[in-house]
Amino acid sequence: MKFVIKLHAWYKKNRRDLPWRQTRDPYKIWISEVILQQTRIDQGLNYYLRFIETFPDVASLAAASEEQVLKCWQGLGYYSRARNLHAAARHVAGHSGGRFPDSYEGLLKLKGVGNYTAAAISSICYGEARAVVDGNVSRVIARLYGIEEAVNGTAGKKLVAALADELLDRADPGTHNQALMEFGALHCVPHAPDCTGCPFEEECEARITGQVDQLPVKIQGRKPVDRWMYFYIYVCNGEIVLTRRNEQDIWKSLYQFPVVDATTPLTDLQIMKAPGQLATGTTIRKISPEVRHQLTHRTIHARFIHAELERWPDPLPSGWITVSGQRLNGYPVPQLIHRYMESINFSYL
DNA sequence: AAATCGGGGTC
DNA sequence: GACCCAGATTT
Numbered sequence: 001m002k003f004v005i006k007l008h009a010w011y012k013k014n015r016r017d018l019p020w021r022q023t024r025d026p027y028k029i030w031i032s033e034v035i036l037q038q039t040r041i042d043q044g045l046n047y048y049l050r051f052i053e054t055f056p057d058v059a060s061l062a063a064a065s066e067e068q069v070l071k072c073w074q075g076l077g078y079y080s081r082a083r084n085l086h087a088a089a090r091h092v093a094g095h096s097g098g099r100f101p102d103s104y105e106g107l108l109k110l111k112g113v114g115n116y117t118a119a120a121i122s123s124i125c126y127g128e129a130r131a132v133v134d135g136n137v138s139r140v141i142a143r144l145y146g147i148e149e150a151v152n153g154t155a156g157k158k159l160v161a162a163l164a165d166e167l168l169d170r171a172d173p174g175t176h177n178q179a180l181m182e183f184g185a186l187h188c189v190p191h192a193p194d195c196t197g198c199p200f201e202e203e204c205e206a207r208i209t210g211q212v213d214q215l216p217v218k219i220q221g222r223k224p225v226d227r228w229m230y231f232y233i234y235v236c237n238g239e240i241v242l243t244r245r246n247e248q249d250i251w252k253s254l255y256q257f258p259v260v261d262a263t264t265p266l267t268d269l270q271i272m273k274a275p276g277q278l279a280t281g282t283t284i285r286k287i288s289p290e291v292r293h294q295l296t297h298r299t300i301h302a303r304f305i306h307a308e309l310e311r312w313p314d315p316l317p318s319g320w321i322t323v324s325g326q327r328l329n330g331y332p333v334p335q336l337i338h339r340y341m342e343s344i345n346f347s348y349l
Numbered sequence: 350a351a352a353t354c355g356g357g358g359t360c
Numbered sequence: 361g362a363c364c365c366a367g368a369t370t371t
Contacts, residue, residue: 032366033366033367034366034367035366036365036366036367037365037366037367037368038354038355038356038364038365038366038367038368039355039356039357039365039366039367040357040358040364040365040366041365041366042357042358043356043357043358043365044365044366075355075356076355076356077354077355077356077357078354078355078356078367078368079354079355080354080368080369081354081367081368084368084369111368111369112367112368112369113368114367114368114369115367115368116366116367116368117366117367117368120366132366134365134366134367135364135365135366135367136365136366137366153350154350177366178366181366182366184366185365185366190359190363190364190365191359191360191363191364192360218363218364219351220362220363221351221352222351222352223362248353248370249353249354250353250354250355251354251355252354293356294355294356294357295354295355295356296353296354296355296356297352297353297354297355298354298355334355335355335356335357
């Protein structure tokens, strides 16, 4: 039997009923695809539902502030996705007369839409014959064809893309793409897949040559770099200070407490001396123990310094925003900060 | 071609 | 710890 026939039979039987599979609205497919970039369905599902409820169409997303969009995204990570989504929505609403791109080429021009996402939207919504290649697809193809080239290297990517295109069911590319990804996610899983129950047992090169647990080959990334961050929670008359992260760095455009960054740990004395310009009238109430926060490429060692001021310095240091407790709730913050504030039962955030 | 960008799950 | 996830963008 042909691969495509078997794949579709498998998909029909095993497909999960997911919210974005009940629509062909390109806006909703777009949102779902961006949320699911490097993100598991279990993790992204509730974010998708909340996002669509908050911003049901391009116009509502374009009309929102970037902060509102980031707040909806808080905790999901890779925040440039949210900023790009917002910018792209404004572009569509403003320059394209509200018309969403209706082709692969047009979609590619949107910020944050690359190869994968353009192929996904154009195939699912418009029936365009574009094969998607995500982590699932590259794994399935690497095993099926016994590809020993690294699938995240240039040559490997090119090879996988060509094979994915060759395999594509041009009669129904949208279903085919979703079926192949679903097969990778549920059956041809990274660790210890159930090959005896696999519909492609006979034609899978990795299965035949006993390489299933060696494939796909990947070039491995670097180890996380340690980084120490000291957040100063300045409180004065029911207000608190926030700053906005603007550098090309983690958590860009999210809010935080004034921070001291270091590549080695600071001593308690250095921590106490850090808020130099506030010396008069500043009382350090507490320095938290180290909070460890693991990112893909950084290990963050954070401490939170609770300090009380008699009055705000005049003028306020540049970049400082004083916010009343109640309004703090509206500012998007990194998960590390959110979690710490919850852990100390801080009632505002 | 390699580095960067989050957070959470799994073994 | 290492690896992975419906990747894109910058260097």
